[in-house]
Amino acid sequence: MSGLIQVVGGAIVDSLANPARMLVARRTAPEQFAGLWEFPGGKVDAGEECEAALHRELREELGVEVRLGPELPSGAAAGWRLNERASMRVWFAEISDGDPQPLEDHDQLRWISTTNRDEALSLPWIPADFPIVRALLESLGTPVGSAPLR
Numbered sequence: 175m176s177g178l179i180q181v182v183g184g185a186i187v188d189s190l191a192n193p194a195r196m197l198v199a200r201r202t203a204p205e206q207f208a209g210l211w212e213f214p215g216g217k218v219d220a221g222e223e224c225e226a227a228l229h230r231e232l233r234e235e236l237g238v239e240v241r242l243g244p245e246l247p248s249g250a251a252a253g254w255r256l257n258e259r260a261s262m263r264v265w266f267a268e269i270s271d272g273d274p275q276p277l278e279d280h281d282q283l284r285w286i287s288t289t290n291r292d293e294a295l296s297l298p299w300i301p302a303d304f305p306i307v308r309a310l311l312e313s314l315g316t317p318v319g320s321a322p323l324r
């Protein structure tokens with residue numbers, strides 16, 4: 175056993191086929207993360223599959239059902255390293271049912287453009303998330319300094 179805490183996160187986009195916006199969430203706790211933005215999600219329970227944990231967390235936190243798309247490749251089975259104790263796997267997802275609300279752990283949700291790198295990267299993310307957000311934008315082909323589509 176690695177002893178790593180497995181976290182899962184959802185990169186919820188408006189459309190898996192043609193993503194233009196992504197839903198991000200602002201944490202309320204713990205103090206070190208309060209006010210910072212993140213991928214909604216959470217820790218995988220013992221004996222739980224990662225994908226099942228993601229569905230559960232998104233249902234609990236946002237009140238939505240989702241269809242999962244591809245995982246954002248990280249190069250490691252446990253996903254993106256967050257700190258010395260935890261790693262996060264991130265899946266693209268789209269909402270299949272429900273209207274997302276900050277039900278738990280968040281005080282704000284926001285749909286941000288995935289076509290404007292600066293808008294996404296100017297948010298105060300949890301610091302460990304910046305490489306993930308950059309890789310995500312790159313995977314969507316978002317150019318540096320791109321203007322929003324009008």
Ligand SMILES: Nc1nc2c([nH]c(=O)n2[C@H]2C[C@H](O)[C@@H](COP(=O)(O)OP(=O)(O)OP(=O)(O)O)O2)c(=O)[nH]1
Nearest residue numbers: 181182183212213214215216217256260300302303
């Ligand atoms: N959900 C989520 N957690 C992240 C991100 N980036 C990051 O460093 N983390 C960290 C924060 C926490 O230490 C850990 C996830 O824990 P959590 O508090 O969201 O998990 P949980 O909902 O299962 O809550 P709990 O069992 O601790 O009450 O991963 C992210 O983008 N999304």
